[in-house]
C-alpha cells in the first residue's frame with residue numbers, strides 16, 4: 001500500500017456539535033385494515049447530537065426508530081417537526097442543488113455487503129457511482145480513475161481489484177468496497193447501519209478497525225447503528241439509547257454501559273455480552289417481558305412502563321421529564337436541566353413530580369432523557385421506591 005493519500009485530512013481538534021436533532025418527530029401514514037389511514041409515530045421528539053470526529057452509537061430494539069432517524073440525518077426524510085442543524089445550518093430549509101450539495105456531506109455504509117453491491121458492476125464502477133449524481137466532484141475520467149485507486153488503497157484493497165466484480169470478493173472485502181463508495185464524496189459524516197452484522201466474527205474486527213483508522217485519518221464522524229452492544233461498546237464514544245421513537249438516555253459509552261440510569265438501558269446493558277467473566281457473573285440480569293408496543297398506539301405516560309419492572313400506576317399518567325445529571329462536586333448538589341423545567345439531580349424534583357436520581361459524587365456527565373420514577377443504582381437496584 002502506498003504511504004500517502006491525497007484525500008483532504010480534516011481531523012478536527014474542535015469536537016463541537018456537527019449535526020444535531022432537536023425535538024425531531026416523524027410520522028408515517030399507514031393504511032388501516034378496513035378503511036382510512038392511521039398515523040404511525042416513528043420518531044417522537046428526538047434530541048440527539050453528533051460531535052465532530054466522534055462515533056455516536058445508536059442502539060435499541062427493532063422498530064424503535066433507528067433507521068428512520070438515520071434517514072432523517074442523511075437528509076433523505078424530512079421531519080414533520082423539530083429541527084436538524086448541520087454545521088450551523090438547517091439543511092431542510094434548502095432546496096434543489098443546495099440540498100443535494102449538503103447531502104454529499106453525509107454518506108452511508110449499508111448492512112449487507114452482499115445485497116448492497118450491484119453484481120453487474122466492477123468495484124471501480126461501484127466506488128465511482130456517487131460521482132454520477134455529483135458530477136462536479138470528479139469531472140474527468142482520469143481524475144475518477146486516480147481517485148478510485150486512492151480509495152481502494154485507503155480501504156486496504158489492491159489496485160488490481162478495480163476491475164473485479166463483487167462476487168469475486170469475500171464479505172469483508174465487499175464491505176471495504178461499500179466503505180470506499182461511502183468515502184467517494186469525501187463526507188464529514190458516515191451513517192453505518194449494522195456495518196458488520198452480516199460478516200463472520202473473524203472479519204468483523206478487521207472492518208471495525210478500518211473504520212476506526214479512517215476516522216483518525218480523515219476526521220470523519222460516525223453514527224453507528226448496531227444491535228450488537230459489544231460492537232457499540234468497542235467503537236462508540238457516546239451512545240444514544242432509543243425506545244419506541246424516543247431517545248431515553250444518552251451519554252459517554254462507558255457511563256451508559258456501566259452506570260445506566262434508565263431502566264430500559266439497564267435491561268439492555270444487563271444482557272450485553274462481556275469478556276470480563278467476573279463482571280458477567282456478578283451482573284444482575286433484568287429480563288424484559290413482552291414486545292415493544294406498537295408505535296401506532298404507544299402507551300400513555302412513560303412509554304416504557306408496560307415492560308418496566310418498576311412501573312407503578314403513576315407511570316401511566318406522567319411523561320417523564322428530561323433531566324441531565326451533571327458531575328456532582330463533593331458536598332454539593334449536581335445540577336440538571338429538564339425539558340419541562342430545571343431540576344437538580346439528587347436535590348430537586350422535576351416538573352412532572354417524579355424524583356430525580358441522586359448523582360454519585362464525582363459521577364461523569366450523563367444526559368438522562370426521560371427520567372423514570374425509579375432510577376437504578378450502579379448494580380441495577382432501584383434507588384428508592
Ligand SMILES: Nc1ncnc2c1ncn2[C@@H]1O[C@H](COP(=O)(O)OP(=O)(O)OP(=O)(O)O)[C@@H](O)[C@H]1O
Pocket residue numbers: 028029030040041042060061062063064065066067068069295
Ligand atoms: N416508510 C414507512 N412507512 C410506514 N411505517 C414506517 C416506514 N418506515 C418505518 N416505519 C415504521 O416506523 C417504525 C420505526 O421503524 P425503523 O425502521 O426506523 O426502526 P428500526 O429501529 O430501524 O428497526 P430495525 O432495527 O428493525 O431496522 C416501525 O414501526 C416501522 O414499521
